[in-house]
Amino acid sequence: MPSHPTASLGIDIGGSGIKGAPVDLEVGHLVSDRLRIDTPNPSTPEAVADVIAQIVDHFKDVVGPTAPIGVTIPGVVMHGVVKTAANIDKGWIDCPMEDMLEARLGRDIVVVNDADAAGVGELHYGAAKGQQGLVILTTLGTGIGSAVLHDGVLVPNSEYGHLEVDGHDAESKAAASIRKLEDLSWADYSARLSRYYQALESVTWPDLIVIGGGVSRKPEKFLPRIKCRTPLVAATLANEAGIIGAAKLAADAQKVRGRHSS
Template identity: 60%
Template sequence: MSKKHGHPLGIDVGGSGIKGAPVDLDQGAFAAKRLKILTPKPATPEAVIEVIGQIVEHFADEVGDAPIGVTVPAVVTHGTVRSAANIDRTWIDFDGERAMEKALGRDVTLVNDADAAGYAELHYGAASKEDGLVILTTLGTGIGSALLYDNMLVPNSELGHLEIDGYDAEKRAASSIKDIEGLTYPQYAERLQRYYEVVEALFSPDLFVVGGGVSKDAAEFLPLLKLRTPIIPAVLQNKAGIIGAARLAAEAAGTWLPAKD
């Protein structure tokens, strides 16, 4: 918790909705029911920050003066957004962290959404007992990724944008493509097989963790993959981004330390 009171707030900015909840970091769980507000159209930085402000106000009693972690589906370096594969292009080179801190009047940590999800799975989920290199991928509108090595996050890996067989990987293997092309799970597994075997050859990970909405159906496609590396579904599913963002924010602000991890 913060020096005064309150749980840190995690906020996950997505293409269709902006979701937030205060997080109990000792438990790795929401401390109150999640609030979701539709993502504004167009999702400019100013419009998104206004919605984030509404979420902060909604949880004012639970959060107090605690820090806020915010995810975006983009590369983020030192608080500045550097890409816009699946968000409004006006975010590119926008100092989102500073703008949010100015608008909200409190500490903010801005982070890539897959990195936040990976960090949560590392400490509370599927990767919590794994040493070495863990690669989390989120299969959704695109493909997000997080590299986790010996309990450390290596940010902004963007493995969904590897060029494989002449294609940007997520244009062939994101779960949105499965829906658009009407692929069966066995057909989709063929796409994933090619994707994961390339990533495996490049990085030789100790574990793959698969997140994103489609992970709830992991039993339909993960057993069809033939890899050297174990591959398992994420545990926290769509809660992971919020939980990971809140923990990263609390650690950055120095307001919370784990009792035992």
Template identity: 60%
Template sequence: MASPILGIDIGGSGIKGAPVDLSQGELAADRVRIETPEASTPEAVADIVAGVVEAQRSHLDEGSAVGLTMPSVVQHGIVRTAANIDKAWIGVDADALFTERLGRPVHVVNDADAAGVAEMHYGAGKGVEGVVLLTTLGTGIGSALFVDGQLVPNTELGHLELDGHDAESRAASSAREDEDLSWEEWAERLQRYYSHVEGLFWPDLLIVGGGVSKKAKKFLPLLKLRTPIVPAGLKNEAGIIGAAWHAQHLG
């Protein structure tokens, strides 16, 4: 078996990392999770990521690559947006920052794109042709769009304007929690969002990821769409697995 590749998923509340067996698409050891610092500046986050790598060092080859997700648009390793992270990240060459800090090659990718790649190779999208759209419902709404298995990166469909609002401010999982919406009330907002998205892209499959996907039976049956919509197969491990996949294939 090939040596595992470390995948790290940077989220608003926690930074999680684990070695990944890419032949199986599963974690090769228990993940390590460290709280995201309140001031999530590049330097502070780099220190936490270094701690995650150190905790998993025994599972890694010396100098092996690391894949890392960011909740932002990432173009060729450079962070372009910061909707849910510290604004100091904008314009930072994250590939270079983490490569220097960790002393090993690092490849940074948008978090939803990483989750999407994992689902297409190992999860709910495996073997599906045509147009597949994954959305992650969490603090915001992330998106990953695929055409015949090829990723169209950085789609950011959570920021579509709907009824005068940023879509994720109304339909993200955090909106349900913050406004204490019932599953039925939240499903009405999801209906509006997904109806709009399917009208734009006519996907062959919609995949719903993020932590709330574990409760998919509470809201997906309430949606009336022409597109099949299914929960993610890899749940919250998708970002870690997809980050590792990117590190192997971009290295």
């Protein structure tokens, strides 16, 4: 693989797979194919850290030795500490993940919620590029993830998939997995999405909503059917959004650390 010493590395931890790739942040593109390794079972911090180390080693000749690394995780992250764990081992709860990985790898690490990373990716390189004001990205998958961005700045750890809508946790009625589980038509599913996005915009008043997740590959099936006042667009970075957003956040954080240390 050719060397890209200015690239940053993004790693996306999921319930079934851990994927990583170097990212050219000038254009927001992967500079090589992703490496995917099955998520270990059990997915303890130690076992997942071993996989992350494998991915970093795999790309050591592509990115420079001081390249920052962004890592996504399906959970709330506060100041580098994981606070919740969705679809991964509960041993992650209260794990100081950034410190653990920095000690292990000797690199600058940023750990971020997976939906937050996807939101940053879409803001800088995807469907929300150039958008000012309040942007909310939602990922429709097994559950509903969310990312809040204001004038290009991430407001982390929103949990808008858990809004109460008509007496129910929103993701229990409007996640993409529920459409398949209940064999909903696109019209019926879109009606549920309308209620969800109406509830979301009633408490946030966004300028733009970006809809990500697997369903974003078929926007014609549902997007025109959703009734709400906020402009809606489908995400464009697909499965690369988390990797790209994490790499972007890591590079930005490294620049800030450099300014503070100089």
